[in-house]
Amino acid sequence: MTGRDAAYGAAGLAVLFGVAEAVPRLGLVSRDFLPPASEILRTLGHELTTRQLWSALGDTMSAWALGLAIAFVLAVALGTLIDAVPGARAATASTVEFLRPIPSVALIPLATLLFGADLGSSLLLIVYAAFWQVLIQVLYGVADVDPVARETARSYRLGHWTTLRRLVWPTALPYVMTGLRLAASVAFILAVTAELVIGSPGLGLRIQLAQSGGAVATVYALITLAGIIGVVVNLAVRSLERRLLAWHPSVRGEAAA
Amino acid sequence: GDSGEPAGKGASSGSGGGTRSVTIGAIAIVDTAPVYLAQSQGFFKKHGIDAKITSVQGGAASITGVMGGQFAFGFANTTSLLTAQQQGLPLKVVANGVASTGERDTDYSAVLVPEGSPVKSAKDLAGRTVAVNQLKNIGDTTVRAAVRKDGGDASKVEFVEMPFPDMPAALAKGRVDAVWEVEPFVTQATGQGARAVAWPYADAAPDLTVAMYFTTQPTLQKDPELVKDFTAAMNEALAYADAHPDAVREILKSYTSIPAEAIAKIKLPKWPAEINRESVQTVADDARQDGTLTKDADVAALLP
Amino acid sequence: MLEITGLRKVYEGRGRVVEALRGIDLTVERGELVCVVGPSGCGKTTLLKCVAGLLAPTAGQVRLAGRVVDGPPPGMAVVFQEYGRSLFPWLTVSQNVELPLREKRVPGPRRTALVQQALAAVGLADAGSAHPWQLSGGMQQRVAIARAVAYEPQVLLMDEPFAAVDAQTRADLEDLLLGLWHRLGITTMLVTHDIDEAVYLARRVVVLSAAPTVVQEDLHVDLPHDRDQIITRSDPRFAELRAHVYGHIRAAKTDPGRPPAGTMKA
Amino acid sequence: MLEITGLRKVYEGRGRVVEALRGIDLTVERGELVCVVGPSGCGKTTLLKCVAGLLAPTAGQVRLAGRVVDGPPPGMAVVFQEYGRSLFPWLTVSQNVELPLREKRVPGPRRTALVQQALAAVGLADAGSAHPWQLSGGMQQRVAIARAVAYEPQVLLMDEPFAAVDAQTRADLEDLLLGLWHRLGITTMLVTHDIDEAVYLARRVVVLSAAPTVVQEDLHVDLPHDRDQIITRSDPRFAELRAHVYGHIRAAKTDPGRPPAGTMKA
Amino acid sequence: MSRAARLMLGALRVLGLPVLLVAGWWAWSVWRPSFYVPSPQRIAAVFGDVWLTARLGDDVLPSLVRLLAGYVLAALLGVALGTAIGLSGRLRAATEPALEFFRAIPPPVLVPLIMLVAGLDTAMKVLVIASGAIWPVLLNTIEGVRAVDEVLSDTARVYGLRGPARLRRLVLPAASPQIMAGLRQALSIAIILMVIAEMFASTSGIGHTVVLFQRQFQIPEMWSGIVLLGLVGFLLSLAFRALERRVLHWHWHQRETHA
Ligand SMILES: Nc1ncnc2c1ncn2[C@@H]1O[C@H](COP(=O)(O)OP(=O)(O)OP(=O)(O)O)[C@@H](O)[C@H]1O
Numbered sequence A: 001m002t003g004r005d006a007a008y009g010a011a012g013l014a015v016l017f018g019v020a021e022a023v024p025r026l027g028l029v030s031r032d033f034l035p036p037a038s039e040i041l042r043t044l045g046h047e048l049t050t051r052q053l054w055s056a057l058g059d060t061m062s063a064w065a066l067g068l069a070i071a072f073v074l075a076v077a078l079g080t081l082i083d084a085v086p087g088a089r090a091a092t093a094s095t096v097e098f099l100r101p102i103p104s105v106a107l108i109p110l111a112t113l114l115f116g117a118d119l120g121s122s123l124l125l126i127v128y129a130a131f132w133q134v135l136i137q138v139l140y141g142v143a144d145v146d147p148v149a150r151e152t153a154r155s156y157r158l159g160h161w162t163t164l165r166r167l168v169w170p171t172a173l174p175y176v177m178t179g180l181r182l183a184a185s186v187a188f189i190l191a192v193t194a195e196l197v198i199g200s201p202g203l204g205l206r207i208q209l210a211q212s213g214g215a216v217a218t219v220y221a222l223i224t225l226a227g228i229i230g231v232v233v234n235l236a237v238r239s240l241e242r243r244l245l246a247w248h249p250s251v252r253g254e255a256a257a
Numbered sequence B: 001g002d003s004g005e006p007a008g009k010g011a012s013s014g015s016g017g018g019t020r021s022v023t024i025g026a027i028a029i030v031d032t033a034p035v036y037l038a039q040s041q042g043f044f045k046k047h048g049i050d051a052k053i054t055s056v057q058g059g060a061a062s063i064t065g066v067m068g069g070q071f072a073f074g075f076a077n078t079t080s081l082l083t084a085q086q087q088g089l090p091l092k093v094v095a096n097g098v099a100s101t102g103e104r105d106t107d108y109s110a111v112l113v114p115e116g117s118p119v120k121s122a123k124d125l126a127g128r129t130v131a132v133n134q135l136k137n138i139g140d141t142t143v144r145a146a147v148r149k150d151g152g153d154a155s156k157v158e159f160v161e162m163p164f165p166d167m168p169a170a171l172a173k174g175r176v177d178a179v180w181e182v183e184p185f186v187t188q189a190t191g192q193g194a195r196a197v198a199w200p201y202a203d204a205a206p207d208l209t210v211a212m213y214f215t216t217q218p219t220l221q222k223d224p225e226l227v228k229d230f231t232a233a234m235n236e237a238l239a240y241a242d243a244h245p246d247a248v249r250e251i252l253k254s255y256t257s258i259p260a261e262a263i264a265k266i267k268l269p270k271w272p273a274e275i276n277r278e279s280v281q282t283v284a285d286d287a288r289q290d291g292t293l294t295k296d297a298d299v300a301a302l303l304p
Numbered sequence C, D: 001m002l003e004i005t006g007l008r009k010v011y012e013g014r015g016r017v018v019e020a021l022r023g024i025d026l027t028v029e030r031g032e033l034v035c036v037v038g039p040s041g042c043g044k045t046t047l048l049k050c051v052a053g054l055l056a057p058t059a060g061q062v063r064l065a066g067r068v069v070d071g072p073p074p075g076m077a078v079v080f081q082e083y084g085r086s087l088f089p090w091l092t093v094s095q096n097v098e099l100p101l102r103e104k105r106v107p108g109p110r111r112t113a114l115v116q117q118a119l120a121a122v123g124l125a126d127a128g129s130a131h132p133w134q135l136s137g138g139m140q141q142r143v144a145i146a147r148a149v150a151y152e153p154q155v156l157l158m159d160e161p162f163a164a165v166d167a168q169t170r171a172d173l174e175d176l177l178l179g180l181w182h183r184l185g186i187t188t189m190l191v192t193h194d195i196d197e198a199v200y201l202a203r204r205v206v207v208l209s210a211a212p213t214v215v216q217e218d219l220h221v222d223l224p225h226d227r228d229q230i231i232t233r234s235d236p237r238f239a240e241l242r243a244h245v246y247g248h249i250r251a252a253k254t255d256p257g258r259p260p261a262g263t264m265k266a
Numbered sequence E: 001m002s003r004a005a006r007l008m009l010g011a012l013r014v015l016g017l018p019v020l021l022v023a024g025w026w027a028w029s030v031w032r033p034s035f036y037v038p039s040p041q042r043i044a045a046v047f048g049d050v051w052l053t054a055r056l057g058d059d060v061l062p063s064l065v066r067l068l069a070g071y072v073l074a075a076l077l078g079v080a081l082g083t084a085i086g087l088s089g090r091l092r093a094a095t096e097p098a099l100e101f102f103r104a105i106p107p108p109v110l111v112p113l114i115m116l117v118a119g120l121d122t123a124m125k126v127l128v129i130a131s132g133a134i135w136p137v138l139l140n141t142i143e144g145v146r147a148v149d150e151v152l153s154d155t156a157r158v159y160g161l162r163g164p165a166r167l168r169r170l171v172l173p174a175a176s177p178q179i180m181a182g183l184r185q186a187l188s189i190a191i192i193l194m195v196i197a198e199m200f201a202s203t204s205g206i207g208h209t210v211v212l213f214q215r216q217f218q219i220p221e222m223w224s225g226i227v228l229l230g231l232v233g234f235l236l237s238l239a240f241r242a243l244e245r246r247v248l249h250w251h252w253h254q255r256e257t258h259a
């Protein structure tokens, strides 16, 4: 990210802050239900000084990271396999399409039954939701291999593994990166939601406590924190992308013209 | 269906010393103050129980957790327990949970309407939209009972589902005509100008037993000692909570996020050690009448 | 070595059915260098892909060293007409050249040497660290050639491999190919549009007719074995052969299947 | 019409800095046909893209009809070296040719006529409904040419437009271009590797040096105005000019910036 | 292969794995019977009673209407915004952090806020669905638009394709493979959010009913709802695939014929 990009991004956030400050102050929404942005940030600042918040954050982020990693590895492996095994795409399509729209939230009873309010519950929900995001992107990505490039690989008799590593994955990478970005936020959302709904410890539980305690500013402060984490995670994925996709038109194009 | 795994992870015997580790699933609201007090005041320890309280989102979650063996004991409201029992879940109540104060103006739950609403009392709710936290649960059952008692047509009340914390805003915006709230939101909403028109817990039955602590039949059979000790500890805690409102307000600061100034103002429920069996029967009958329950409930089998 | 019998290829798709090859019979001896010429769109690329085992024939078959080709055989290198798309954009030039060698388990130091030699031979010694999309068209084509050269194949298939380079570079690359062919005895099949090039390089020139495509002429090039850009091209026999092929292509375009008027006995 | 002054282009990216053009000065009159030749990778494509307004020069400028070029000017057509990638794969061949005409608001019936004429002229009258990826390389290149021809531009830039077609087709397309040029007086700049082609087509041949790239030679082709594939190419002056250009390219490759030994006065 | 044999093979492909999975489930439910994991027969037995009666009109239909409205809104907004953002580096830099901020906010906590703005009715649910389903469309559109082939985009510039024509003839078709990937993702997300939206302030809908069953401990009924959600997703994806075949035929054919 260049300095200019950062400045633009900051300007965008500033506009958002301005709107969130103005709406309650102008009375469009009562301050009791949506406090002004400055008050939210103040509350967030206060929350950040408490130890409970950091330990909750640690719980949430570790569930997030673990769940995302499991979902990502599973989806990439399965997606590649489906692409590599002839007929597998057709054989799995109906099942994938059936299972994909089943909401994680509907699995909550199952999760509670199996894991109670432990990490396992959160993981089950996170992995289930994030997995499909990556899988679909992988399936589209691996199907996008340039035919001439594939013929090149075949004629030089590149092995399955080399073809996978040197041709299929690089082609799918832009799709997979988008999948990773989607899955990262879905995993985070599910981590928070699981805590919110099941009550396993973490940021979501704190949001739930704040909600049922009627502490509106705290609720929004915690939501804001969730959003900030999203921005940070995206920055990380973007910088990863710039390194991995330096060759791709979408990245290299920015340097030229 | 089956019985679930009795006393799985939820309870495990300590080595010889007689202390048993127990996980309890309970929602973190005002109602469950005694169980936290039981822990902080040492009632559990006194009875050889090393308790861990896990916060859950609602009664259904704690019932599922208890059924799955994740919790040895759970906390759920009367309607949830009756519904679960009717579906064949072998639940057994082991201690009282929380009760209404029985007096209209001081009760900790109320139906609120915005300033200037034409609704004057419960019977005016007919033809109106009322928000409750969960449909087919204790809220709509008791609100209907209150409307009937007041001479209104309970079948004309429209219910819509909404989490308690979102109700004050919806009420202020006029999205609904009335809301059924509990503390601390009753205090919050009345502070913003809302007016109480009915007190369903107080209206539905005298000294209504709102919620209870429970376990599964298999746990009861396998480890009656543990259950007995839990009941004893809880009964002490209930009595203590009833007698020491300041201790209750103090402990609320530790496990809820209710702002300190609200804690000082909110109305507290009652925590009698005795379950009011008639009130449970009344709730069961009302629920049966509304169709929330599909069969006559076997209250005796559920209660100890 | 390479026997093509009754090869037929029909492309079917979305209403458009194209008979790219009607019936090709052709034999290439081990170590022979054959050039294939023919009108644009007559099926040269299709023929090459069938030989490479990349495309399944509709009828007929291709045999290499006695075995039916049903997939790319080992020890074969291909330079594709769409050279740009056959390079992997995420790899540098050296990595592109090196990749097949890795797969062939050529040991590290030898690999590096082969890559450097091949790049130097095509005049790209200092472009090794660039990515393909940073190169000009001709440079990309030369990378594809370097990849094939470094691979040291037994069978080499090239589809218009010098189309994107200037005359001088083209001459240099032609001589590079001849040198390699002499040194390793590679069985080579090369598609070209340049008739001079075909006659200069080949021991045999195969002329394909326009669609429906058959072998219109199979011409033995009886020029001296050692070729030289100046001497060979100024040989009167060279001009004769050249005119002969040109006449055939001309005829192929206008009236397929029939030899052109005034055919010269070659 | 077209004035290029002090044009310099440096590609900078990821450690690799390439000075593709050092300083080009060149003027093309309205209606002139100029061929550009030079060693592979010397910057011909870069020059063409700067003229087309697709690439911003590092220094210097390009003026067209007095206006500085900072984006593609109207009434210009370009045939790209990467012809395959310049066709829209989701459109059929006719739609590809038609698209710029639509944009130019050519009325429907006239559009259809132009498309059909152009496709027929490049020998693809019956491939109109195919998609580009169903065609051979040479056919794709001809679609790109047909698109430029149908557009009836005032300025035509072509980057090795005949590289992928056979000799006969190439000759036909050359004459097609000359015919068009005569008819419409199009200002044309054509990059080619084929020196014969450059001399045959052009009124002027510009030879670029190898990097660092400058104009090494700007040669007036004093052949009779009306060209004919047989007559012109057998003119002794044609052979002289050809040898002259070849010598320059050879020199450019080995020793840039200096004219080759034994330069002939053209 | 005969026509009948091909049909058989096709059926085996589509049904093979599902049949295996259902059989596995059934075996499990027999081996370890559990209140919360009823056997497939039980679920199938209640399915008709639960969903093919009055609920079809009262719950299923309204849900589907909200679903489609939310999905279409997300698709239109996502493609429009994504194209604008993908085309302009500056706009992308300015909006990305703000968008990422919203993307990380869990819909369940966003619902109360949307309720403040849009009330409790269909509008709120449609907004909730759109607010979550937009992300895969948006992200994929941005990336697809950014990745348009340079030669192609140069060609378009030269021939004067500008403004809407450039969008319609170059940018959108070129990005369409990736946009379709996003639209497909969004389809299942929309269903998931339909359930979440119906969990709040709702009195009807598939999601509402499933959650109600869950809290009423009517477990086979709850599972039948999950199966229904799966079926809805499956049917919609069939429709989607038909659309995709038309829109992307050039893409898939280009990649098939050579492979
Ligand atoms: N996008 C790019 N990024 C970096 N370097 C580039 C880029 N495009 C071209 N170059 C470099 O600029 C130089 C000139 O390239 P150009 O494509 O103009 O050559 P050319 O004369 O057209 O060659 P050819 O005849 O092989 O097509 C080359 O050294 C090439 O590596």
Ligand SMILES: Nc1ncnc2c1ncn2[C@@H]1O[C@H](COP(=O)(O)OP(=O)(O)OP(=O)(O)O)[C@@H](O)[C@H]1O
Pocket: C011, C012, C013, C018, C019, C020, C038, C039, C040, C041, C042, C043, C044, C045, C046, C047, C081, D133, D134, D135, D136, D137, D138, D139, D164, D165, D166, E257, E258
């Ligand atoms: N993938 C394809 N799908 C359909 N038709 C195709 C396909 N590839 C080639 N064809 C058709 O087959 C015929 C022969 O094509 P091929 O590419 O083999 O020609 P070629 O001799 O290599 O031509 P060129 O010299 O122009 O490269 C052409 O008519 C072409 O349209």
Ligand SMILES: [Mg+2]
Pocket: C044, C045, C046, C081, C159, D136, D137, D138
């Ligand atoms: Mg070809």
Ligand SMILES: [Mg+2]
Pocket: C136, C137, C138, D044, D045, D046, D081, D159
């Ligand atoms: Mg070039």
